[in-house]
Amino acid sequence: MISRYEQFAALISGIERGIQRIERDEMEKLGYKGAYAQYLAALRRCEGGVTAARLCEICDRDKAAVSRMVGELEQKGLVNRESGASYRACLTLTEKGRTVAELVCRKAQAAVDAGGAGLTEEERRIYFTALERIAGNIESISREGLPDNEE
């Protein structure tokens, strides 16, 4: 079987960057200029709140980036840093933050949903599973990078 790797990689890259662009544009329409959308979107999925370290994992960003961005988001009143008891704060969206996050994700969500709309539930399951498997492979390969150098 001929590899579709190249087209696949291009598709994935296009989707990823397109989503980011949509979210960023929506964010800017709401008056916030910056790369905040991805962090808001991530926090939206974490109802109970998360630590900064966990947010790093979710967003796949360095601690440094998260640290700075969360600082700015807090100043803008979109994120809450509840330093309860421990100095490791629990991050949650403020009311305003939640509202912004919803608005910001709407368009990209619609695009993704529309893309899967023509599929049956079964078909959707198939392609979702395939993506998960690919993501798993990529993940394990990119992690094993350091330990072994079997070239």
Next chain:
Amino acid sequence: MISRYEQFAALISGIERGIQRIERDEMEKLGYKGAYAQYLAALRRCEGGVTAARLCEICDRDKAAVSRMVGELEQKGLVNRESGASYRACLTLTEKGRTVAELVCRKAQAAVDAGGAGLTEEERRIYFTALERIAGNIESISREGLPDNEE
């Protein structure tokens, strides 16, 4: 139907970033430290050579980024800038560049192929089509950003 947008976006993002990480790591093993892999991978698909402007579209990067990176790649002897007749150069991989590009894409390609290996040809078609449709939606929505502001 409940939206799987959130998981989907996370999967896509993970795959995209994982591929980039793998390519970058492989690149570094070959002695090149930098973000060159994505440009080599793109050029690998353009047998006849391309203009810088076209490379911008393919990589979805700004002219500025491409301009600088191509400059460095040329200095390293991986890319050729054939300024034949026109000042708009035709970019091609050198022999060395082609070799490097092949090596650099191998691992990510294997991961992607393995992900689809368990699927029938039919299933593969389904999920590939779904991805294409989603990519199309995302693309058109992210482009229409400027013209209309129907909020």
Next chain:
DNA sequence: ATGCAATTGTTGACAAGTCAACAAGAAAGG
């Protein structure tokens, strides 16, 4: 031809990420 407009590539200023080094808890073992 010639002059205007669109395209292309280059450069500078800035945005946002990574990596490395560090500081301040937390956790674990004696």
Next chain:
DNA sequence: CCTTTCTTGTTGACTTGTCAACAATTGCAT
């Protein structure tokens, strides 16, 4: 307890991207 070790968050230096301004080329229309 107390100390050693791990984890977490912050900061500085650097990389690589974007955006805006510009220069040069090309293409068209007269």
